[in-house]
Amino acid sequence: MNGLLLLIPIALCLGLLGLGAFFWSVQGGQYEDMDGAALRILVEDEADRSRMQP
Amino acid sequence: MNVMTRLAPDTALIERDFAVPDIRCAGCISKLEQGLVRDARIRSARVNFTEKRVHLAHTADAEMPDLLGAFTSLGFEAHPIGEGPKDVDGEAATSKELVRAVAVSGFAMMNIMLLSVSVWSGATGVTRDLFHWLSALIALPTIAYAGRPFFRSAWRALKHGHTNMDVPISIGVTLATALSLYETATHGAHAYFDSAVMLLFFLLCGRWLDSVMRDRARGGVTALLRNMGTGAMVVGPDGSTHWTDATALQPGMVMLVAAGERLAADGVIVQGSTRIDLSLLTGESAPQEAALDDVVHAGTLNIDAPVRVRVTAAGTDTAIADIARLMGEASQGKSRYVRIADRAARLYAPAVHGLALTAFAGWMVAGAGWHEALLIAVAVLIITCPCALGLAVPAAQIVAAGALMKRGVLIKDGSALERMAEIDRALIDKTGTLTLGRPVASNLAEIAAEHRPVLLALAQMSRHPLSAALTRDLTAQGVHAAQIDEVQETPGFGVAALWQGQPVTLGRPQGPEAGSELASELSIDGHPVALVRFADALRPDTVEAITALRAEGVDAMILSGDRTEAVAPVARTLGLTAMTGLSPQDKLAAIARSSGAGHKVLMIGDGLNDGPALAAGHASMAPGSASDVGKNASDCIFMGDRLMPVVDTIRMARRTQAIVRQNFALAIGYNVIAVPLAFAGLVTPLVAAIAMSGSSLIVVGNALRLKGSLK
Numbered sequence: 001m002n003g004l005l006l007l008i009p010i011a012l013c014l015g016l017l018g019l020g021a022f023f024w025s026v027q028g029g030q031y032e033d034m035d036g037a038a039l040r041i042l043v044e045d046e047a048d049r050s051r052m053q054p
Numbered sequence: 055m056n057v058m059t060r061l062a063p064d065t066a067l068i069e070r071d072f073a074v075p076d077i078r079c080a081g082c083i084s085k086l087e088q089g090l091v092r093d094a095r096i097r098s099a100r101v102n103f104t105e106k107r108v109h110l111a112h113t114a115d116a117e118m119p120d121l122l123g124a125f126t127s128l129g130f131e132a133h134p135i136g137e138g139p140k141d142v143d144g145e146a147a148t149s150k151e152l153v154r155a156v157a158v159s160g161f162a163m164m165n166i167m168l169l170s171v172s173v174w175s176g177a178t179g180v181t182r183d184l185f186h187w188l189s190a191l192i193a194l195p196t197i198a199y200a201g202r203p204f205f206r207s208a209w210r211a212l213k214h215g216h217t218n219m220d221v222p223i224s225i226g227v228t229l230a231t232a233l234s235l236y237e238t239a240t241h242g243a244h245a246y247f248d249s250a251v252m253l254l255f256f257l258l259c260g261r262w263l264d265s266v267m268r269d270r271a272r273g274g275v276t277a278l279l280r281n282m283g284t285g286a287m288v289v290g291p292d293g294s295t296h297w298t299d300a301t302a303l304q305p306g307m308v309m310l311v312a313a314g315e316r317l318a319a320d321g322v323i324v325q326g327s328t329r330i331d332l333s334l335l336t337g338e339s340a341p342q343e344a345a346l347d348d349v350v351h352a353g354t355l356n357i358d359a360p361v362r363v364r365v366t367a368a369g370t371d372t373a374i375a376d377i378a379r380l381m382g383e384a385s386q387g388k389s390r391y392v393r394i395a396d397r398a399a400r401l402y403a404p405a406v407h408g409l410a411l412t413a414f415a416g417w418m419v420a421g422a423g424w425h426e427a428l429l430i431a432v433a434v435l436i437i438t439c440p441c442a443l444g445l446a447v448p449a450a451q452i453v454a455a456g457a458l459m460k461r462g463v464l465i466k467d468g469s470a471l472e473r474m475a476e477i478d479r480a481l482i483d484k485t486g487t488l489t490l491g492r493p494v495a496s497n498l499a500e501i502a503a504e505h506r507p508v509l510l511a512l513a514q515m516s517r518h519p520l521s522a523a524l525t526r527d528l529t530a531q532g533v534h535a536a537q538i539d540e541v542q543e544t545p546g547f548g549v550a551a552l553w554q555g556q557p558v559t560l561g562r563p564q565g566p567e568a569g570s571e572l573a574s575e576l577s578i579d580g581h582p583v584a585l586v587r588f589a590d591a592l593r594p595d596t597v598e599a600i601t602a603l604r605a606e607g608v609d610a611m612i613l614s615g616d617r618t619e620a621v622a623p624v625a626r627t628l629g630l631t632a633m634t635g636l637s638p639q640d641k642l643a644a645i646a647r648s649s650g651a652g653h654k655v656l657m658i659g660d661g662l663n664d665g666p667a668l669a670a671g672h673a674s675m676a677p678g679s680a681s682d683v684g685k686n687a688s689d690c691i692f693m694g695d696r697l698m699p700v701v702d703t704i705r706m707a708r709r710t711q712a713i714v715r716q717n718f719a720l721a722i723g724y725n726v727i728a729v730p731l732a733f734a735g736l737v738t739p740l741v742a743a744i745a746m747s748g749s750s751l752i753v754v755g756n757a758l759r760l761k762g763s764l765k
Binding site: 004008011012015016018019022023026031032033034035036039040042043 | 158
């Protein structure tokens with residue numbers, strides 16, 4: 001029982017953390033260009049990365 | 055945003071979206087993003103590959119032609135995207151809202167299930183109560199948050215005095231939660247929190263798929279819209295010219311319309327003479343001569359020479375506005391179409407409520423307490439709740455739409471697929487639909503091989519539409535351009551240059567054979583040596599596609615605004631009956647006649663003149679080269695030069711409909727087994743959870759079979 005009191009909140013917090021991360025990534029528009037994201041790995045590093053930010 | 059303010063602290067930046075249909079690979083992304091910012095006025099460029107868009111932030115001194123020029127210099131054609139009407143149905147849940155609700159309910163479902171499994175595997179007493187309370191703690195906020203799309207829609211339906219699928223869902227979820235809370239408080243054995251949340255999760259998945267499909271198609275369509283004649287070069291009183299947006303054009307202004315440019319407003323020619331391509335407006339394939347004082351219309355293409363046009367009507371006053379009014383009336387029939395899921399819900403919702411009520415009444419009569427009777431009624435509600443039914447339609451439709459998109463067909467929404475499946479007659483426009491809608495050199499084989507490189511070299515130097523067509527056709531044959539010097543283009547006449555020391559020209563035929571037909575003549579040293587004729591060619595697989603249509607039981611017919619002489623050869627080649635010389639009203643009437651005779655009509659067309667007919671057809675398709683009006687009015691858009699995608703779409707739509715029916719049968723079959731169990735009071739939360747997830751997975755698996763079915 002004592003173990004549960006510790007483990008259950010931990011499990012819930014970890015889950016909430018994941019949910020929060022997902023919300024954050026949706027908010028940041030990370031899923032708006034899925035095909036593009038897959039291709040960007042092939043793009044050479046830009047000379048000036050700061051200009052590429054939206 | 056921070057980055058931008060740091061880069062340009064003193065100037066206000068303008069943000070604009072451009073559709074760039076030619077983004078195809080990773081190379082294009084880096085080329086555009088790195089190439090565009092080399093222009094100092096463009097501060098940032100971001101490519102959205104999925105939607106084939108580029109988002110630019112630029113300083114105020116960069117005008118539209120400069121921006122388009124920046125794209126052109128990189129080898130891309132870009133079209134500005136205006137601020138279109140955002141969402142028609144403001145109350146409908148957006149994809150973003152739905153994906154959040156899916157995430158929340160998924161998170162809650164997993165955690166509650168974690169606790170429920172412990173209860174099912176034998177937790178008792180205080181532990182069980184604790185777990186139930188924890189479940190309630192997770193479930194209540196989740197249902198309040200993730201259930202909103204359903205509660206909202208159910209409330210709206212009830213307010214208007216009818217019912218939909220969301221009413222039994224809302225009642226089921228709310229009752230189950232309330233009862234579980236009561237059970238928890240009274241140390242009961244069963245709580246249905248997991249079922250309620252799982253139900254929401256699966257249903258939200260269905261809704262989300264549906265909205266993703268609509269978004270994706272909407273993105274694709276906006277990228278295709280050419281916003282033709284989106285502006286014009288206006289000649290000021292002092293003779294200087296500047297770019298003016300179509301919305302800012304006023305009657306009385308004088309526009310300078312270059313060869314190969316579309317008109318942005320109706321007007322009268324005040325200087326110059328040319329030929330005008332009316333095919334998008336009337337379906338007429340032969341270009342019209344237009345000289346001083348002739349009236350020209352917005353949306354038509356100037357072929358030959360630059361002209362000055364005094365604007366007589368702009369914006370909503372143009373001839374197009376008339377067509378828009380007709381379209382508004384024509385599309386009303388379509389909005390009455392009821393989607394298959396809603397039709398099912400009309401039968402299903404009363405049945406579900408009836409069953410639950412019967413169960414409650416039956417157990418009360420049989421002598422059970424109100425508590426036990428209510429528990430069983432809720433079990434019936436949960437088990438019959440259309441979990442699999444909610445997924446049955448969207449899962450199949452999104453798989454079908456994905457497969458069709460790979461084939462170059464964009465489906466605007468699920469209802470389009472449903473209507474497409476019912477088609478038994480196709481009415482097809484000629485110009486631009488059966489044909490390519492652009493001139494193709496028809497007698498290249500007759501041209502001597504030694505003249506071809508010269509032809510290509512000259513054609514490449516000109517922006518004239520015929521030259522562009524010639525360049526494309528010759529390049530496709532693998533011809534390499536000859537070396538020419540001192541190139542000079544005279545608008546309205548042609549291109550002249552020096553080739554191996556001899557003067558060569560490519561231009562309008564001067565001889566007696568020069569009629570109104572489209573042709574270019576190559577002269578070497580003043581002597582005409584080759585005459586290239588142009589005609590609007592049939593799409594390469596038209597015959598094959600019409601045959602396949604017949605095999606599908608769809609009879610086709612041509613509905614053209616062109617003259618009989620122009621339509622007859624096409625009709626003869628394809629063995630189709632044709633109606634010719636039709637106005638937009640005539641086309642609309644032809645559709646109404648067919649519909650009146652009980653046919654489900656598929657309208658395929660591209661022009662402005664097809665707009666009302668496209669809106670009136672039971673379903674409609676337009677080629678990617680269609681006018682904006684045509685693309686907006688149709689349900690599906692097919693890309694490329696082939697006509698076969700039309701048949702693919704009909705086949706796919708029919709297969710999808712078959713899968714949807716199977717899914718319904720599966721979902722109902724599952725209910726037939728599960729409902730008696732629920733009636734008998736044998737359904738515990740464990741049984742409900744297994745049954746619901748099982749049936750949903752089966753339905754999704756069945757839908758996935760569509761993926762490979764177009765091979």
